[in-house]
Amino acid sequence: MAFSVVMPALEMAQETGKLIAWRKKEGDRVTKGEPLLEIETDKAVMEVEATADGILAGITGIVGSDIPVGQTIAWIVSPGEKPPVEKDAGASAPAARGKTESHAVPVAASAPAPTAAAGAKISPKARRLAKELGVDVASVRGSGPGGEILASDVQTAAAPTAAASTVASAKSANVEVPSTLGRLMAERTTQSWTTVPHFFVTRDIDATALNAYREKLLAEIERTDGIRITHTDLLVALTSRVLLKHPQLNSSFTTPGIRLHDHVNMGVAIAVNDGVVAAVIPNAHTASLAEIAKQRRDIADRARAGKLRPADIADATFTISNLGMYHVDHFTAIITPPQAAILAVGSIADRVVAVEGKPAIRPMMTLTLSSDHRVADGARAAMFLNDLAEALREPQNSLR
Amino acid sequence: MPERELTFAQAVREALAEEMRRDSRVCIIGEDVAEAGTPFKVLSGLVEEFGAKRVVDTPISEAGFTGVAVGAAMTGLRPVVDIMFGDFITLTMDQMVNQAAKAHYMSGGHWKVPMVMRTTLGATRRSAAQHSQSLHAWFSHVPGLKVVLPSTPFDAKGLLKTAIRDENPVIFFEDKMMYKLKGPVPEDDYTIPLGVADVKRSGDDITLVATSSMVQVALGAAILLEREGISAEVVDPRTTWPLDEKTLIDSAKKTSRVIVLDEGYGRYGVTAELAAVIAEGAFYDLDAPVKRMGAMHVPIPFSPPLEDATVPTEQTVFEAARAMCKPS
Numbered sequence: 196m197a198f199s200v201v202m203p204a205l206e207m208a209q210e211t212g213k214l215i216a217w218r219k220k221e222g223d224r225v226t227k228g229e230p231l232l233e234i235e236t237d238k239a240v241m242e243v244e245a246t247a248d249g250i251l252a253g254i255t256g257i258v259g260s261d262i263p264v265g266q267t268i269a270w271i272v273s274p275g276e277k278p279p280v281e282k283d284a285g286a287s288a289p290a291a292r293g294k295t296e297s298h299a300v301p302v303a304a305s306a307p308a309p310t311a312a313a314g315a316k317i318s319p320k321a322r323r324l325a326k327e328l329g330v331d332v333a334s335v336r337g338s339g340p341g342g343e344i345l346a347s348d349v350q351t352a353a354a355p356t357a358a359a360s361t362v363a364s365a366k367s368a369n370v371e372v373p374s375t376l377g378r379l380m381a382e383r384t385t386q387s388w389t390t391v392p393h394f395f396v397t398r399d400i401d402a403t404a405l406n407a408y409r410e411k412l413l414a415e416i417e418r419t420d421g422i423r424i425t426h427t428d429l430l431v432a433l434t435s436r437v438l439l440k441h442p443q444l445n446s447s448f449t450t451p452g453i454r455l456h457d458h459v460n461m462g463v464a465i466a467v468n469d470g471v472v473a474a475v476i477p478n479a480h481t482a483s484l485a486e487i488a489k490q491r492r493d494i495a496d497r498a499r500a501g502k503l504r505p506a507d508i509a510d511a512t513f514t515i516s517n518l519g520m521y522h523v524d525h526f527t528a529i530i531t532p533p534q535a536a537i538l539a540v541g542s543i544a545d546r547v548v549a550v551e552g553k554p555a556i557r558p559m560m561t562l563t564l565s566s567d568h569r570v571a572d573g574a575r576a577a578m579f580l581n582d583l584a585e586a587l588r589e590p591q592n593s594l595r
Numbered sequence: 596m597p598e599r600e601l602t603f604a605q606a607v608r609e610a611l612a613e614e615m616r617r618d619s620r621v622c623i624i625g626e627d628v629a630e631a632g633t634p635f636k637v638l639s640g641l642v643e644e645f646g647a648k649r650v651v652d653t654p655i656s657e658a659g660f661t662g663v664a665v666g667a668a669m670t671g672l673r674p675v676v677d678i679m680f681g682d683f684i685t686l687t688m689d690q691m692v693n694q695a696a697k698a699h700y701m702s703g704g705h706w707k708v709p710m711v712m713r714t715t716l717g718a719t720r721r722s723a724a725q726h727s728q729s730l731h732a733w734f735s736h737v738p739g740l741k742v743v744l745p746s747t748p749f750d751a752k753g754l755l756k757t758a759i760r761d762e763n764p765v766i767f768f769e770d771k772m773m774y775k776l777k778g779p780v781p782e783d784d785y786t787i788p789l790g791v792a793d794v795k796r797s798g799d800d801i802t803l804v805a806t807s808s809m810v811q812v813a814l815g816a817a818i819l820l821e822r823e824g825i826s827a828e829v830v831d832p833r834t835t836w837p838l839d840e841k842t843l844i845d846s847a848k849k850t851s852r853v854i855v856l857d858e859g860y861g862r863y864g865v866t867a868e869l870a871a872v873i874a875e876g877a878f879y880d881l882d883a884p885v886k887r888m889g890a891m892h893v894p895i896p897f898s899p900p901l902e903d904a905t906v907p908t909e910q911t912v913f914e915a916a917r918a919m920c921k922p923s
Contacts, residue, residue: 318851318881318882318883319878319879319880319881319882320851320879320880320881320882321882322879323879323880339882339883340918340919340921343882343883345851345882345883346851346882347882
């Protein structure tokens, strides 16, 4: 029997999804649970898995188009079986919201003309390059002795507008085509940097108490909850509690006005292969240290494995970016709109500081808060940092 | 300074003579090695210089004199055994595989077997099925044995010196059809380490990995390919063990296509091992399956036209490489 493949709804309010790539080609055998296609919503790029075993057939979803949620974009059929003819072949009409039931079009007619023969062979190198360069192999024509798709075919397909160039052998080795995540990162940071008026407030913090507190709890929490707490976990816990007193910095700048949140969904910036993602620990202001540690490790592991769900990265109210593990002393971070602020955390390192009029060596850490000046001003940011410094000086007061 | 040219046979003889002058423990043992200088005249003149005590003629008894050499090596000499035709290594297998290859290991390093076995490989000499095989894969299969396959006079001299100076058994295969091949050979005392491949020709479109006389075949095919606009790289591993995997893999990554050439039988042969090394190391950089070319899986025929058809030639390698590179 034939199973339809539809554009899924991954978020409550989602109306359309953009088809980024087919992971399988027309005629490929697919197994239930295997990645079948990639779609992009306004928040994330997601893999969609096959819902049944069989042969992928009758593809009507065109790569790059926005497709209404629920619309059939392909079929999974038994070997030898023909895909059913869809009454509504609206896939090729972009943004076809209002479905028309009138014209029945044979699937073959509305399917995008496959340039690669069904089941066309592709060399291991070409397959790797296609993945790296973000080339959809279904749209590449093979030039191998038996029509195989070769590395040069993928490179030609990836070279922007150079397809018609006669220099077919020109190697694009020095041009890196960004992955989808890389492209999203580029778009979002550009939008934020060019539209949000950033300002920065920096403060050096003595981390002696924070280190001691972590040392004290480390073994205990590892024994009871089987997880090692990190400095990031402590910062998430303390910052989210301090934020409750500073709603301007835990807010969203929206068109009707500034929305102050009464809860803290803490975004944690996580470096992955091709960029950075901020995964969310919801309601971090009420979560225990052990809960925070577990959730942070879970999202970090899934982020690195590319397995984040849209909910994992949605609705953060504030973000922490910690580059301490990279031995960065201090840095400034770019705000993720509509959030109003982001905290950049440098490494903890011994520095010489004045203590009671004498030089002393203390483990110091530099925190830099980036704030949206439409929402908060310098004094507000300073007061927040002051309270955060206080909480870091006596962490037990905030957490117990 | 213009370099001298020597034939492959002269280069082998010069390496032996220089080593025998340098080290009085080096001696030669085998059939027709003294006055006859072997049927290929490789050893001519050595008995005259070094005498019958160091260039020892034996009866037809490969198992016996190979065993004598293993024992001599264990007790202080550095014998170079001559097995006239590589086909006859069958008779030496127990001495080489069970004794020479194992002594160092089983004695916990107490015994060493610093011997070299020189023998031949290669077809197309009209020598029929018992004198034309290339059986070097057999020794390459056994831990404890090193196997050398020189492809030029230069490599022959440098590699043979290294083999003689090695503290454990080395088998040195010379293609009997290459003895008259000429090439530059320095007069000085130089050595080439075992396990270091040599890129005999640099290219971009396809790698021809070749051993022994197949290197010459590959270089000829590369010239034919060049006329078609295909740039072939020729890589010579020089030793099947130790094996310079990195150079093979790097070349495969560079060109994305590989043909492996060896005159031994293709089935379970040297080409299979080299192709596997490349497939494992360069899989994600390959644009085509690694192709193997070796001797046909038949006894080598005496009939000249049939014999010629059993081994790769410049023309067949050229055609195979062109088919891999040319767009459909």
